[in-house]
Amino acid sequence: EPEVTQTPSHQVTQMGQEVILRCVPISNHLYFYWYRQILGQKVEFLVSFYNNEISEKSEIFDDQFSVERPDGSNFTLKIRSTKLEDSAMYFCASSEQEGQYFGPGTRLTVL
Amino acid sequence: AQSVTQPDIHITVSEGASLELRCNYSYGATPYLFWYVQSPGQGLQLLLKYFSGDTLVQGIKGFEAEFKRSQSSFNLRKPSVHWSDAAEYFCAVGGRGYSTLTFGKGTMLLVSP
Numbered sequence: 001e002p003e004v005t006q007t008p009s010h011q012v013t014q015m016g017q018e019v020i021l022r023c024v025p026i027s028n029h030l031y032f033y034w035y036r037q038i039l040g041q042k043v044e045f046l047v048s049f050y051n052n053e054i055s056e057k058s059e060i061f062d063d064q065f066s067v068e069r070p071d072g073s074n075f076t077l078k079i080r081s082t083k084l085e086d087s088a089m090y091f092c093a094s095s096e097q098e099g100q101y102f103g104p105g106t107r108l109t110v111l
Numbered sequence: 112a113q114s115v116t117q118p119d120i121h122i123t124v125s126e127g128a129s130l131e132l133r134c135n136y137s138y139g140a141t142p143y144l145f146w147y148v149q150s151p152g153q154g155l156q157l158l159l160k161y162f163s164g165d166t167l168v169q170g171i172k173g174f175e176a177e178f179k180r181s182q183s184s185f186n187l188r189k190p191s192v193h194w195s196d197a198a199e200y201f202c203a204v205g206g207r208g209y210s211t212l213t214f215g216k217g218t219m220l221l222v223s224p
Contacts, residue, residue, distance in 0.1 A: 004154075031209040043155070043201065043214040056211055091154060095209040099145060104154035 002026045004103035006092050012109045013082055021077045021106045025094030032075045033093040033100060034067065036060070043091065049075065082110045113138045115202050115215035123221040124192050132187040132218050134202030144185040145203040145212065146176055155201065161185060172196070197222045 005024045013019050025032050034046040047057040049067055066078045075094075079086055087110045093100040116135045124130050136142055143162050147155040159170025166178040176187045185202060199219050203212040 006154075033211065035212075042216045043203075043212075045211045045213070048211055050209075058211075093155075097207070097209050099143075099157055099160045100205075100209070100212060101157060102147070102155040 004092055004094055004101055006090075006103040006106050008106060009104065010107045010109070012111065015084060015110055016081050019079050019082055019108065021079075021090050021092075021108070023075045023077070023092030023103055024073050025075055025092065026096075026101060027073070029094035029096050029101075031055075031095040031100075032067075032069070033095070034077045035091045035093065035102075036088040037091065037105075038085075038088045046077075046090075079108075082108075084110050086110050113204055113213045115204050115213055117200075117202055117215035117218050119218045120216070121219045121221065123223055125223050126194050127191050130187075130189045130192045130196070130220070132200050132202075132220070134185045134187065134215060135183050136185060136202070136204045137183065138204050138206070140206060143205045143207055143210070144176075144178060145205070146170065146174070146185075146187050147201045147203060147214075148172075148198050149201065149217075150198045158187070158200075192220075192222055194222045194224070196220060 007022045032049040035043050037043045045058050047061045048055045064080050068076050089105045091105045092103045114137045145160045146158040161168050161178045174189050199217045201217045202215045205212045
């Protein structure tokens with residue numbers, strides 16, 4: 001069964017450093033998303049992406065964040081200058097029209 | 112604004128007993144409703160979804176959910192819980208199959224022997 005994959009599974013970084021989280025969506029899906037889950041809190045929407053552009057973003061998704069689909073398979077989330085409060089589990093999801101399928105997540109720890 | 116309320120933070124059920132997890136939503140248009148399950152250290156697995164039609168939907172692992180528009184609810188049920196069902200369960204609402212999702216805070220299910 002096709003699935004969304006994410007790398008790395010765990011990323012540790014120093015405050016102020018740039019990180020790139022990678023995702024490979026399900027191959028025939030056209031909509032892509034990033035969500036995050038701070039420890040003990042609910043899953044929050046960050047951004048959605050369709051047809052090579054951002055279709056919607058939340059207040060969390062400020063200028064420190066960017067997304068890209070650099071080739072036909074990868075979908076990345078970049079955080080330019082990480083803050084302590086960026087520590088969270090980041091989930092990628094993809095969708096056709098029948099619901100969103102999530103990857104296993106990347107746990108980002110900012111020290 | 113859309114929102115999802117899961118009133119129970121933790122629920123403990125004996126193995127073999129029935130389960131119902133509550134979910135209430137607020138959404139200005141026709142809601143698309145989802146239940147996801149998250150095992151410790153794992154991602155979110157889609158259990159079932161409701162888009163339209165029959166208000167009782169069947170999902171994977173023996174789960175079902177019933178959409179009740181009059182009560183703005185989408186409760187998840189299972190007739191007989193197994194120890195492997197212990198996990199956190201999230202209800203979510205969106206506008207279409209591909210629109211952004213708003214999640215509830217989750218309900219942690221504990222299964223006792």
